[in-house]
Amino acid sequence: MSFWRYYIPFETIVIRETQRYTRIWVQTIVPPAITMTLYFVIFGSLIGRRIGEMGGVPFVDYIAPGIIMMAVITNAYSNVVSSFFGAKFQRHIEEILVAPVPNWVIILGYVAGGVGRGLLVGLVVTIVASFFVSFRIHNLAVVVSVVALTSVLFALGGLINAIFAKKFDDISIVPTFILTPLTYLGGVFYTISMLPEFWQKVSLVNPILYMVNAFRYGFLGQSDVPLAVAYGLIIGFIVVLFCFCLWLINRGTGIRS
Amino acid sequence: MNALSIRGLTKTYANGLVALHGIDLDVAEGDFFALLGPNGAGKSTTIGILSSLVNKTAGKVHVFGHDMDAELEAAKACIGLVPQEVNLNGFEKLFQVLVNQAGYYGLPRRRARERAETCLRELGLWDRRDDITRNLSGGMKRRLMIARALVHQPRLLILDEPTAGVDIEIRRSMWAYLQEINAAGTTIILTTHYLEEAEHLCRNIAIIDEGRIIENTSIRALLRRMNTEVFMLTLDGDLAQPPELPGHDCRLVDPHTLEVAVHRGQSLNSLFAALSEQGVTVVSMRNRNNRLEQLFLQLVRLDEGRLESTRRREADARLAGGGQR
Numbered sequence: 001m002s003f004w005r006y007y008i009p010f011e012t013i014v015i016r017e018t019q020r021y022t023r024i025w026v027q028t029i030v031p032p033a034i035t036m037t038l039y040f041v042i043f044g045s046l047i048g049r050r051i052g053e054m055g056g057v058p059f060v061d062y063i064a065p066g067i068i069m070m071a072v073i074t075n076a077y078s079n080v081v082s083s084f085f086g087a088k089f090q091r092h093i094e095e096i097l098v099a100p101v102p103n104w105v106i107i108l109g110y111v112a113g114g115v116g117r118g119l120l121v122g123l124v125v126t127i128v129a130s131f132f133v134s135f136r137i138h139n140l141a142v143v144v145s146v147v148a149l150t151s152v153l154f155a156l157g158g159l160i161n162a163i164f165a166k167k168f169d170d171i172s173i174v175p176t177f178i179l180t181p182l183t184y185l186g187g188v189f190y191t192i193s194m195l196p197e198f199w200q201k202v203s204l205v206n207p208i209l210y211m212v213n214a215f216r217y218g219f220l221g222q223s224d225v226p227l228a229v230a231y232g233l234i235i236g237f238i239v240v241l242f243c244f245c246l247w248l249i250n251r252g253t254g255i256r257s
Numbered sequence: 258m259n260a261l262s263i264r265g266l267t268k269t270y271a272n273g274l275v276a277l278h279g280i281d282l283d284v285a286e287g288d289f290f291a292l293l294g295p296n297g298a299g300k301s302t303t304i305g306i307l308s309s310l311v312n313k314t315a316g317k318v319h320v321f322g323h324d325m326d327a328e329l330e331a332a333k334a335c336i337g338l339v340p341q342e343v344n345l346n347g348f349e350k351l352f353q354v355l356v357n358q359a360g361y362y363g364l365p366r367r368r369a370r371e372r373a374e375t376c377l378r379e380l381g382l383w384d385r386r387d388d389i390t391r392n393l394s395g396g397m398k399r400r401l402m403i404a405r406a407l408v409h410q411p412r413l414l415i416l417d418e419p420t421a422g423v424d425i426e427i428r429r430s431m432w433a434y435l436q437e438i439n440a441a442g443t444t445i446i447l448t449t450h451y452l453e454e455a456e457h458l459c460r461n462i463a464i465i466d467e468g469r470i471i472e473n474t475s476i477r478a479l480l481r482r483m484n485t486e487v488f489m490l491t492l493d494g495d496l497a498q499p500p501e502l503p504g505h506d507c508r509l510v511d512p513h514t515l516e517v518a519v520h521r522g523q524s525l526n527s528l529f530a531a532l533s534e535q536g537v538t539v540v541s542m543r544n545r546n547n548r549l550e551q552l553f554l555q556l557v558r559l560d561e562g563r564l565e566s567t568r569r570r571e572a573d574a575r576l577a578g579g580g581q582r
């Protein structure tokens with residue numbers, strides 16, 4: 001009884017979120033597919049041939065996991081940030097706020113929506129990649145768990161961004177000035193062992209490096225960082241962000257006066 | 258049991274504005290209750306707190322005995338809210354809006370669809386079910402919000418100015434519909450600027466001004482206390498100056514319109530007799546639509562500015578509504 005009381009609202013939010021991004025698939029699914037195809041064509045086929053190998057595998061094989069991860073991160077994040085902020089902006093977030101839905105269910109619902117889009121885009125990019133890359137899978141469990149946990153983490157990030165956002169500009173600041181640079185510097189295109197020692201140390205502060213490398217480990221069996229540290233970091237971040245998010249919504253930050 | 262019980266409810270907004278100064282209010286189960294007050298009185302703030310869209314500063318709220326602090330979900334489940342301002346997702350289809358809302362209240366999918374259909378039909382929106390909400394007219398959006406508030410069959414329906422911007426015909430049918438669901442057992446609270454609306458629909462009334470309840474009684478008792486009615490008489494011919502009507506205040510609005518005050522205890526018969534005596538023929542007659550204004554005058558010492566704006570608002574409403582009553 002009590003399970004359904006929470007499950008039905010959760011399911012409702014997830015279905016609504018899924019309908020939203022599939023309805024506007026030209027804005028949500030197609031652009032990342034195109035961008036990522038360009039990465040594979042340019043870095044993989046054209047430039048990649050001249051680079052040769054990276055970490056003992058063809059360059060395109062080396063960058064493929066990072067590119068997939070990049071698409072997952074961006075889409076999980078932007079789905080939640082634009083959907084939740086849109087709901088605030090048009091005020092239909094009130095539909096959920098007046099209903100007997102506990103705040104943790106609201107969070108889970110939105111996060112599940114973001115994870116859904118992140119993974120769907122990730123899958124599309126993987127299919128595109130398979131035309132350029134000869135995928136090997138070293139450890140499927142690692143591949144699946146890392147991508148799932150990472151998308152949860154960034155969906156939560158997107159939700160926090162949306163809670164604080166007051167105008168449309170606010171929802172693009174974090175992706176543009178923080179997320180994208182960190183992703184590019186997160187070892188998507190290179191192994192940090194190529195860097196001078198100082199910059200290696202600096203790179204280790206970037207959490208996205210751990211996610212990209214853990215994900216790459218699942219495919220290639222090699223990583224710049226220990227796997228356990230990567231898992232610990234991702235799960236730690238999820239716990240912290242979830243609690244922060246719950247605290248914000250309980251207080252009503254940005255949604256209740 | 259009371260449907261609603263409020264004690265010492267206070268709200269201070271982040272900018273320091275005190276919108277509610279510790280109000281107390283009880284609404285009995287099954288009541289049709291009006292919350293009346295001028296702009297900025299605190300009606301929407303009160304309703305915002307009841308529907309958990311506004312954080313209260315202090316005070317206690319019980320909804321059907323459920324303490325909103327301790328049993329928030331149980332309290333929320335009892336309430337259906339029609340907000341003052343449109344808060345629909347413009348890109349969502351009507352049917353989907355209702356199915357989703359039912360889902361938030363925990364109705365299983367199949368039941369949610371049945372309820373969505375019923376409510377859309379009852380509010381006359383079934384034909385538009387596959388339209389997106391932004392394509393609706395203002396009055397249709399308002400009806401959709403009523404349908405949405407009823408989808409989970411709440412025991413307490415709260416409407417914040419439900420008839421603002423609704424044409425006279427729809428207003429009538431909305432009134433009839435609200436009376437119907439009230440008769441079927443739903444407790445209703447509505448806010449309005451129009452005493453006429455409250456008088457037509459409600460049994461009990463609270464008047465709120467500047468964050469304080471200044472009157473809380475039955476509509477009948479309140480109207481009984483209003484001891485003057487002003488009538489506008491349209492005359493057959495033109496008059497140069499007002500007729501002699503002992504005991505009545507009267508003035509000529511224009512040569513063929515006479516405004517006459519009838520006090521408690523005076524009869525219309527004697528008024529008309531006096532008019533006939535002076536050869537004045539009355540073609541038609543109506544109430545001057547200012548009773549709310551009088552009420553506020555009696556209840557609060559209003560400054561001229563607000564009185565003027567109340568009068569203007571009512572005039573606007575008359576124009577918009579094609580002169581109700």
Ligand SMILES: Nc1ncnc2c1ncn2[C@@H]1O[C@H](COP(=O)(O)OP(=O)(O)OP(=O)(O)O)[C@@H](O)[C@H]1O
Pocket residue numbers: 257270271272274275276294295296297298299300301302303341
């Ligand atoms: N979010 C807010 N922040 C600060 N002040 C607010 C906020 N919302 C309302 N107020 C103020 O609180 C007071 C009461 O507003 P409220 O909306 O409750 O009035 P109301 O009775 O619903 O008026 P109306 O008839 O115009 O709808 C007003 O002075 C208003 O300016």
Ligand SMILES: [Mg+2]
Pocket residue numbers: 300301302341417
């Ligand atoms: Mg209001």
